[in-house]
Amino acid sequence: MALETISDGRGTTVTPPRTPVVPRRRRRAWGVTAAVSAIAAVLNLPLFFALLTSFKSDADIARSALRVPDTLTLEHYANAMGQAGYDFPRYFLNxxxxxxxxxxxxxxICVPGAYAMGRLGLGRGHLLKGIAALRLIPVIFFAVPFFLLFSRTGLYDTIPGMVTANTFISLPLGTLLVMSAIREVPHEIEEAAKLDGCSDYRIVARIVLPLLAPTLAAVAVLVFITAWSDYLFAVILTSSEATPVTVGAANFVTSTGIRWGDISATTVLSVLPPLVFALFAQRYLVRGLSAGAIKG
Amino acid sequence: MSQLVRPNRASRSRWVLGAPLLIFLAAVVLFPLGYGLFVAGQDRSLLNPDPSWIGLDNIAAVVQDSSFWRAVRFTVIYTVVVTSVELILGFLLALLFNRRFPGKRLLLSLTILPVMIAPALMGIMFRLLLNQDIGLVPSVLSVFGWEISLFGTDAVVPMLLLLDVLQWTPFAFLLFYAGMQSVPDELYEAASIDGSGYWRSALAITVPLLLPVAVVTAFLRGVDAFRTFDVVYVLTGGGPGDYTTNVSIYIYKAFSSGNFGIAAAASVVVCLILLPVVPVVVRRLADPARS
Structure with missing residues (x-):
């Protein structure tokens, strides 16, 4: 009887309350809260510790990690924002x-492409399979050709170059998600529009696009996080002009004299945008990840 | 539907709407793919501006390199271990979550937080957490009298496995949890009326219904674990020695030392190793009707 309700905390309980059982059930529910809290704390320990370190003075950081700090400081954030000569604001913008x-x-690319594949028979299913297979190729495979081709075409160390490389990474995910949503759009709507003389382009723009809005939001969240997280292409395809935070923050680790306070501050600032974005759009994130896994 | 569409109209809009996708695939996927294969047959390097065609020599060099096979072995072990552990823990965590309890909404957000953190940035935070002088973990360990070097040969592999589990169990959890939400309540109600207890219901209802989710989660995690680069590279750079060099780091090392031909050839060999699993994964991902 413990599994009968799976609403997310706001819904009303379905179980008819049987008086003698209620206190035990409630105690057990709090037990779950305690257990889950402990797990969540362990999972987020790296972030908590970085957050804590970013507010500690250098002297406190150098002492034991277990000691309660004497003072808290915003100095490291000031350093991260440019006072210490780091180019962090630039990395952040990149x-x-x-x-x-x-x-x-x-x-x-994906919305018209998926419509052409899903509804107009582009590629007869083989194209989609080819795109899904891309998900399997280790990204590093493209390191050498991208580096050589980007160097030759002037895309090396530029924002458009990095956008191209990241679009490549997210293409299978984006296509599969949009595709699974297009499959769920009822045929009848499009057929009615066609009878009324609507062109395919108008159907995509006026009818399919609005119906896809929740999926497109999910794609946007997932692609944003994926692109923000890219490290491999950033290492290979940038040197200074287009360097993103993942490489920029890691640079401070290897540069002379590890300043852990400053590094913690830059890392905390760097993880913030995807976190904020994802927490506000958590509904879409869950939908996107699970649709990608379960439906398409 | 096809009856309503004049054939030439459908075929034209098909190509127009598909154009961005097709152009991108041709320019950014197929051409580089072919170019990569071409480079794999060249003695191209940073020091060799005028490369010539050497056929399968690079491939042969990679296949005969024992450190390449050590990298493959490490990658396969890493992939199998983290994927299975994350599947099991993610499923158990989803079972724990699949009920009402106070603070559920907030705790769900906190639990899936690590998924949204860039692995490279997670790697930096791990380095801080595990730092011998100022990190929390060594400090706590030394309170208990344990003085172990986390980055030494004894501890580094289990440590990397643990860190992967720490970041990606929430991903497996999220997929299982979403899957459990789509199991109709009536099944559990019927089971409990028949006198089935919690664990029995979990085993007899949840596990079989979530088997497809488990398969897809295993594929997604397996593929990503196989190509892991960021965390391992930030934490160990593949060392000590080549102790934690996986295939991605092996290729990157060849690339960054300027041996483009070898790096491309190693990529080709890795793809050949992966080839047998391609049809299975493609069927799962591209064709939801059958999965």
Missing amino acids: STLISIGTVVTILV
Whole structure:
């Protein structure tokens, strides 16, 4: 009888209350809260510790990690924002441009492409399978050709170059998600529109696109996080101009004299945008990840 | 539907709407793919501006390199271990979550937080957490009198496995949890009326119904674990020695030392190793009707 309700905390309970059982059930529910809290704490320990370190003074950081700090300081955040000569604001801007650019490019490519494949018979299913197979190829396979081709075409170390590389990474995910949503759009709507003389382009723009809105939101969240997280292509395809935070923050680790306070501050700032984005759009994130796994 | 569409109209809009996708695939996927295969047959390197065609020599060099096979072995073990552990823990965590309890909404957000953190940034935070001088974990360990070097040869592999589990169990959890939400309540109610207890219901109802989810989750995690680069590279750089060098790091090392031909050839060999699983995964991902 413990599994009968799976609403998310706001719904009303379905079980008819049987008086003698209630206190035990409630105690057990709090037990679950305690257990889950402990697990969540362990999972987020790295982030908590980085957050704590970012507010500690250098002297406190150098002492034992278990000691309660004497003072808290914002000095490391000031350093991260440019006072210590780091180019962090620039990396941050680069990451933002790359991630937003990738989201836009993915949507521009995947929505009409998925419609053409799903409804107009483009590729007869083979094309989709080929795109799904891309998910399997280790990204590193493209390191050498991308580096050589980007160097030759002037895309090396540029924002458009990084957008191209990240669009490549997210293409299978974006296509499969949009595809599974298009399959769920009822045929009748499009057929009625066609009878009324609507062109395919109008149908996509006026009818399919609005119906896809929740899926497109999910794609946007997932692609944004994926692009923001990219490290491999950033290492290979950038040197200074287009460096994103993942490489920029890691640079501080290897540069002379590890300043852990500053590194913690830059890392905390770097993980913030995807976290904020994802928490506000958690509904879409869950939908996107699970649709990607279960339906398509 | 096809009856309503004049054939030439449908075929034209098909190509127009598909154009961005097809152009992108041709320019950014197929052409680089072919170019990569071409480079794999060249003695191209940073020091060799005028490469010539050497056929399968690079492939042969990679296949005969024992450190390449050590990298493959490490990658396969890593993939199998983290994928199975994350599936089991993710499923158990989803079972724990699949009921009402106070603070559920907030705890769900906190639990899936690690999935949204860039692995490279997670790697930096792990380095801080595990730092011998200022990290929390060594400090706590030394309170208990344990002085072990986390990055030494004894501890580094289990440590990397543990860190992967720490970041990606929430991903497996999320997929299982979403799957459990789509199991109709009536099944559990019927089972409990028949006198089935909690664990019996979990075993007899939840596990079989979530088997497809488990398969897909295993594929998604397996593929990503196989190509792991960021966390391992940030934490160990593949070391000590080549102790934690996986295939991605092996290829990257060849690339960054300027041996483009070898790096491309190693990529080709890795793809050949992966080839047998391609049809299975493609069927699962591209054709929901059958999965």
